[in-house]
Amino acid sequence: MRGGGPDSMRPVRDAKGGAGVSIRPGDLLDTLKIVWTASPRHTLTYAATSLLGSALPAANLYVGKLLLDEVARSVQGNVTYQSLLTLLAFQVGLTVLGSLLSTFQGAAQQLLGDSLQHGVSRRILDKAAGMSVEAFENAETYDKLQQAYREVGTRPLGVATQLIGLVGAVVTLVSVGALIAQLGFWVLPLVLLASLPGVWVSNRFGVENYRMLRWQTHDARVQNYLGSLLTSDTLVKEVRLFGFEPYLLRRWREYYLGFRKQLEDIVRRRALWGFGASLLSALLIGVASALILRRAADGMIGVGDFSVFILGIAQVQGTVSGFLNGLSGIYQNLLYMRNLFEFLELPDRDLNAGETWSGPIHTIEFQDVGFRYPLTERDVLRGVNFTVRRGQALALVGENGAGKTTTVKLLTRLFEPTSGRILLNGLDSARFSPRSVQKEMSIIFQDFGQYQMSVRDNVAIAEVERLADRPGVEQAIEQAGAAFVGSLPDTLDTPLGRLFQGGRQLSGGQWQRLALARLYFRDASVLVFDEPTAALDARAEFETMEALRGQARDRITFLISHRFSTVRLADHILVLDGGVVTEAGSHAELLARGGKYASLYRLQASGYGPEGAP
Ligand SMILES: Nc1ncnc2c1ncn2[C@@H]1O[C@H](COP(=O)(O)OP(=O)(O)OP(=O)(O)O)[C@@H](O)[C@H]1O
Numbered sequence: 001m002r003g004g005g006p007d008s009m010r011p012v013r014d015a016k017g018g019a020g021v022s023i024r025p026g027d028l029l030d031t032l033k034i035v036w037t038a039s040p041r042h043t044l045t046y047a048a049t050s051l052l053g054s055a056l057p058a059a060n061l062y063v064g065k066l067l068l069d070e071v072a073r074s075v076q077g078n079v080t081y082q083s084l085l086t087l088l089a090f091q092v093g094l095t096v097l098g099s100l101l102s103t104f105q106g107a108a109q110q111l112l113g114d115s116l117q118h119g120v121s122r123r124i125l126d127k128a129a130g131m132s133v134e135a136f137e138n139a140e141t142y143d144k145l146q147q148a149y150r151e152v153g154t155r156p157l158g159v160a161t162q163l164i165g166l167v168g169a170v171v172t173l174v175s176v177g178a179l180i181a182q183l184g185f186w187v188l189p190l191v192l193l194a195s196l197p198g199v200w201v202s203n204r205f206g207v208e209n210y211r212m213l214r215w216q217t218h219d220a221r222v223q224n225y226l227g228s229l230l231t232s233d234t235l236v237k238e239v240r241l242f243g244f245e246p247y248l249l250r251r252w253r254e255y256y257l258g259f260r261k262q263l264e265d266i267v268r269r270r271a272l273w274g275f276g277a278s279l280l281s282a283l284l285i286g287v288a289s290a291l292i293l294r295r296a297a298d299g300m301i302g303v304g305d306f307s308v309f310i311l312g313i314a315q316v317q318g319t320v321s322g323f324l325n326g327l328s329g330i331y332q333n334l335l336y337m338r339n340l341f342e343f344l345e346l347p348d349r350d351l352n353a354g355e356t357w358s359g360p361i362h363t364i365e366f367q368d369v370g371f372r373y374p375l376t377e378r379d380v381l382r383g384v385n386f387t388v389r390r391g392q393a394l395a396l397v398g399e400n401g402a403g404k405t406t407t408v409k410l411l412t413r414l415f416e417p418t419s420g421r422i423l424l425n426g427l428d429s430a431r432f433s434p435r436s437v438q439k440e441m442s443i444i445f446q447d448f449g450q451y452q453m454s455v456r457d458n459v460a461i462a463e464v465e466r467l468a469d470r471p472g473v474e475q476a477i478e479q480a481g482a483a484f485v486g487s488l489p490d491t492l493d494t495p496l497g498r499l500f501q502g503g504r505q506l507s508g509g510q511w512q513r514l515a516l517a518r519l520y521f522r523d524a525s526v527l528v529f530d531e532p533t534a535a536l537d538a539r540a541e542f543e544t545m546e547a548l549r550g551q552a553r554d555r556i557t558f559l560i561s562h563r564f565s566t567v568r569l570a571d572h573i574l575v576l577d578g579g580v581v582t583e584a585g586s587h588a589e590l591l592a593r594g595g596k597y598a599s600l601y602r603l604q605a606s607g608y609g610p611e612g613a614p
Helices: 027-038 040-054 056-075 081-130 139-150 155-181 187-231 236-242 245-297 303-345 404-411 434-438 455-466 470-479 483-487 508-521 538-552 587-593 596-608
Strands: 363-372 379-389 393-397 419-424 441-444 526-530 556-560 572-577 580-585
Touching: 027 040, 027 081, 027 155, 027 303, 040 056, 040 081, 040 155, 056 081, 056 155, 056 303, 081 139, 081 155, 081 303, 139 187, 139 303, 155 187, 155 303, 187 245, 187 303, 236 245, 245 303, 363 404, 379 404, 379 556, 379 572, 379 580, 393 404, 404 526, 404 556, 441 508, 455 470, 455 508, 470 483, 470 508, 483 508, 508 526, 572 587, 572 596, 580 587, 580 596, 587 596
Parallel strands: 393 556, 393 572, 441 526, 526 556
Antiparallel strands: 363 379, 363 419, 572 580
8 A cells, every 4th residue: 555554544633723834825716727728718618608697687677676666556457468478578588598598508517527527637648657656655735635626526627617607797796786786785685794794604614624634535445445354355355365345345434534523613603603604694684675675664665676585685695606606716725726736847857868878788887876765764775886788687675664565676776776876788877767777677567467468468568569569469478478468369469358348357377478578678778677586486496597597698687586596597606685785696606605595595496306406
C-alpha cells in the first residue's frame, strides 16, 4: 500500500482543524478560462439561457399581478374577456419561453460538463503521466492526485454554473426587488433580511462539511484500502488462510466510526442553528406581512400587489439563498480547484530534458553514489562504487532493505543520486535525458505488472512502437520460456486477468514469465533482473538462467536475487549491507574470503542438502 501498510495508518483527524488550503485571487479567472476553453459554444449557450431565464420570475409576477387586478376589476364589470385572454396569452408565452430556455440550458450544461470532465481529466492524466516515480511515492502528492481525479466530474462545472447562477440571481433579485419595493420602502429590506439567517447557516456548515471531507482524504484512502483487501481476488487466499478478516473489518469500522462521529457533530450543530435561523426568519416575515396587511386594510394596495408580495417573498428568499449558497459553493469548488492547480503546478520531471543518449551502453560505473529518499532522514545508500562492463553480469545481494532495488532505481534513472555520479561509457549519466538512457535498459521488477490486457500487449508494451511486431513478441515469449501461451485459446490475443470478461487468469510463475518476455522484447543493452526467478519452479529457474546467460553475452546484466544458485552465475557480486558495499568479487573469491557472502551462501546451501554445497 502506498504511504505504508496498516501499521502506518494515522488516526482520524479532527474535522474542525483548518483545511490548510486557501484560494488565491487568480483561481476564479483560471477556472473560468478552463471552462471557456473546454467548450466556448456551450458556455455561451448556458450563460445566455440562464441569464434570460433569470428575468422570467419578475415578468411572471408582473403579468400575474396584472391578471389578478383585471379579474378583480372584472367583478365590477368593466373588463372585456378579450383583455383577460391577452394577459393569459402573455402568461402562457412566458411559461413556454421558460421551458424552452431550461431545455437549452440543461442540454448545454450536460455537454459542457462532459467536455470539461474530459478536458480536466486529460490534464490530470497528462500530468500524472509526466510525474516522477518519486512524486508517486510521496503520500501528500498522491493524495492531491487522487482528490483531483476523483472530483473532476463535478467541481469545475460547479464553479461555472454557480458563477453564472450568481449573475442570474442578481438579475432576478433586482427585477423582483423592484416590483416588491413599490409596495413600500421597508418591505424589500425586511424580506431580504428574513432570507439571511438560513443562508448563513447553510453556508457555514457547507464549508465545514467540505473541510471535514478534505481532512478525511487520507483516512478515507486507508479505509478504502482496508476494504479493497477484503474484496481483492488476488489476496483472498492469504486473507482466508491467516484469517485476518475480523482485524480488517475492525480497522475498517474504526475509521467509519471516526468519520461518523465527525458527521454527527456537524449534523447536530447544523440542525440547532438551522432551527434558530428559521424561527428568526419566520418572525421577520410575520412582521412584514402584518405591515403589508395594514396597508391593504387602508385600501392602499390591491389584490395584484398583495400577490406580488406573497409570491415575491418566496422568490426573494429562494434567490437570496441560491445566491449565498452559490457563493459558498463557488468557494468550496474553488478550494477543490486550488488543489487541482497545486497538483498541476507540481514540478514536472521532464524525462526528455538533457542530451539524448544513443547507442549501446558498454560500461556502467558507480562513483561514490549515495542516496536518500526525499523527505526521509536516512541515507539508504552510501559511497557505492563499482564498474561493470559489456558481457558481464553483476549480482547485488544483501538482506531485505539493504538497498538493492534502490541501486537499480538509480541506475535506471527513476531517481537521481543525492551524491556521487553514475558514468555510462565514461560519461556522466546525469547529462543525458532519463528517457533516452532508459531506452537502453530493460527490466523485470520484483513487483512486475500483471496487465489486464492481451498476452501480446503484456509483452509488446515494453516498446510500444513495435506493438504490431508479432514475430518479435513470439521470439520474446520463447526466450522467456512462456510456452504455455501456445495453449491459450487465442494464443497471443488471449485477454489476461480476471478484471474483464473472458480474461484468463495465469499462475504467478506464468505472469512472471510474461514479464520476462517483456524484458526480452525491448532491444536494450542493459538488462535488470530484480528477483527474476522468485515465482518460477526449479526447471523454469534453470531455463531462465540459461537464457539469461545467453542474453548476457553482449549486454550488461544486473541481477538481484536471494537465491545463491542464481547469484553464483554472475561474474561479479556486490554484497550490500545497510546501504554500503561490504564485499565485492566473484563467487569463488567471495567464498574464499569467508565473509558474510560465504556464510549466507553456506547457510542457504545447507538447506538444499549436500549437493547444494560448493
Ligand atoms: N520510496 C521510499 N521512500 C523511503 N524509503 C524507502 C523507499 N523505498 C525503499 N526505502 C527504504 O530504502 C531502503 C532500501 O530499500 P530497497 O528496496 O532498496 O531494499 P532491497 O535491498 O531491494 O530489499 P529487498 O530485498 O527487501 O527487496 C529500505 O530501508 C527501505 O525501507
